[in-house]
Amino acid sequence: MNAPMNFEEGTPAGHVRERLVVIGNGMAGCRAVEEILARDPGRFDVTIFGAEPRVNYNRIMLSPVLAGEKTFDEIVINTREWYDDNGITLVSGDKVDSIDREHKRVVAASGRIEPYDKLLIATGSDPFIIPVPGKDLDGVVTFRDLDDVDKMLAAAGKGGNAVVIGGGLLGLEAAHGLNLRGMNVSVIHLMPTLMERQLDEAAGWLLKTELERRGQTILTGANTKEIVGKDGKDGKVAGVRLEDGSEIPADIVVMAVGIRPATGLAREAGLEVERGIMVDDHMVTSDPSVLAVGECVQHRGLCYGLVAPLWDMCRALADHVTENPTGYEGSVTSTKLKVSGIDLFSAGDFSGGEGCEDIVMRDASRGVYKRVIVKENKVLGAVLYGDTADGSWYFDLMKKGEDVSDIREALIFGQAFASGGALADPNAAVAALSDDAEICGCNGVSKGKIVACIEGGAHSLDAVRSGCKASASCGSCTNLVESLLSLTLGGEVESGPKTLCKCTSFTHEDVRRLIVEKGLREMPQVMQELHWTTPDGCASCRPALNYYLLCAWPGEYVDDQKSRFVNERLHANIQKDGTYSVVPRMWGGLTNPRELRAIADVVEKYDAPMVKVTGGQRLDIFGIRKEDLPAVWADLNAAGMVSGHAYGKSLRTVKTCVGSEWCRFGTQDSTGLGVKIERMTWGSWMPHKFKIAVSGCPRNCAEATIKDFGVVCVDSGYELHIAGNGGIKVRATDLLCKVETEEEALEMCAAFIQFYREDAWYLERTAPWVERVGLQYVKDKLAEEGAVEHYAARFRYSQQFMQDDPWAKRAAGEDSKLHQHLAEVRPFPASQMENA
């Protein structure tokens, strides 16, 4: 078979068959040949070169082979007999080294020379290897062909640790296989979400949770710095070191970070190549005698990494070479993950955009998340997790660009529901349910009971929740209960209390309560369990949830910077010209020469255009650029000053007056107490800004009676006032109580703050909060047996983690990306640019 062939010999005169040479015995190359044979079997003499020493097999099934669900024989597409029966010369295990377009021939590694009339390049892709030290160590493998699978199986046979770099489709399938084969698997993924090109944050979080449940370690947002080798043992891998310095032991490292079209041959042969080999709609390259298909090509600007587009390309190619051109117009693709027991589907564009509408359905008890993206009445994309039965239906609607306005309401419930005629109206579907149908799974409430409850006077969602408990727990049946309300009452449903934002049907109170009750500890978890109707929340709920989680789980929850307003992210106040102001803390309004000197030095060193005494008894330095903030803070830190949090929904200032130390009317040491209070409370995040003042006598020079917490000293002790507000709508404080000692004042201050932190809505200052809940409610709560000690203790516990100067951390280099420019562009004259 391997002897050079004489093509003239044995061919009838006048009917010389064209010679088709195919480089690449993979999925696209063989499929193209099959398609040509189906149209015109006698047209070509076919020779296929394959670098792999075997017949053509179904590459995508390597994952089930690794997982032990299939054998190699079961995934072979074309056996030896197929090549023989169709007169195809298969040159396997021999890589083509060069293409000589001038003489129309290819040269293989073995030295074999093969002339062609038409050449087909189908070289697929090469796995991308990240250029880190140690990438060439023994035990570092990729996941592309059967040899790779064999290497992984050999390693798995010995057990131990496997590290997979890359949390995309391939990486996760490799991780799953190795996990099933008994290895201890860690996945390292650069991005914060697994499979970020196919999944949104919500689905990515569900996937991560499930894989962790199966015993895999998933490290997202993790950057590989180095692959380390075993001491003394030549070239054998021992582990992976991450950028943060941590090291994960590994007996095998699988690199699955992406693929690059294999274009080397084509590039060297002078064909037009960008990211892939450039082809037209008929898969013809820049040389009319050379065709290309598969992952190695670039068509209309796109390169593909899935098989579905290859089938269409091969059809167009075969139509073209058999002179019946149809053309290929590009493909839309969909993705499934081949990990048993995980149902996941993604298709189209889910990045959202102008005019896009997200329809989201979540069912926490079944672990289902569905999101369909609609624009101008057409399905643009879909992400499904946990229930993918309707994936192909959405994909079909998407590809056909069908108008979905008629089924819009029922779209998210799936094909069976949406095409159910009368049932397309969710209300009609609910009406059709029998009386004993269970609506609320959590509390076991039937339709009949809910209807009875509504007829008994519960005319709002909230009334139903408190009346018969339906939808009061996980809330997944909220839609159904709302349908029952409108069915039973017609138009008379009373709208419930204000929800947290448009992403949820829950109120602030519900969300706060459920975070604690259900132990919800991460933002995507709250959104999934509480059925958020958007994939990743909005600018209203993200900051609120961030605060609620921080308040509920001090020391445990990791603050989410991107959910914070710029001032809280940069720990300074943004000004109208985009610069920042810096307000260092001056405890109780006291200062000293060292602090004043440091401030003066900063003003001169950074050329700050203005310094001003604020209304909060401290100094404000204006006009600092975001790049200079860390250096300014370092200088202020050096003089012992910390952030004044003039920018935060947090404790701002504690204003004091001079008090008994100097003032002829002073009754107590108001300055000293103010400093103690500020030392106790600084750094705490609050629902809104929080201000405190301590006045030494009822003349009240520190304006304590318009503060969130105010202390007015009197001869017999301390009057504690709450819920005052200057600002837009002035509100004088209410007297909370009177205490005799400083210790009691401090204790009550801590207790009141913690109660406010745990009870108020995000962005509700103490004044509107007390107006809403009533002074008596606050007094009663704090008067409960042991309440003051209890709240104060919780506040102190939380403060352990909060009293960590954010400026010092930034000055030491934390989050430096937030302050530094990416780079600077310095345009050069064109002549210099050539060499740049």
Added chain:
Amino acid sequence: MMIGNWLDIGPVTQIEPGTARTLPVVGGEEIAVFHTMRNEFFALRNKCPHKQGPLSQGIVHGDVVTCPLHNWNISLRSGKALGDDEGCVPTIPLKVDAGRIYLLRSAVIGAQDQAA
């Protein structure tokens, strides 16, 4: 060919999802490069059409940034102010290739490039 028309401004990992970073241009306008939580990248002039607020410092949600100064919502895709507000900020064509971010050179350097 990439080298000629496109300016490589570094790896995608330098911008955390949901944030933006800045790119000053000597003799030109500063650019804000955004990475959304849905993993798209955009580049815009770093000046709000309202009163020149630094858009790079706003909260990013979907493909929108909320200006930190007076909360205008600006589409990262088109540069247009959304809702009732009117105005538009220039966008700079951007592409991501093999984990690196590229900006269209002529749009970054603008007039100076053509003049040379």
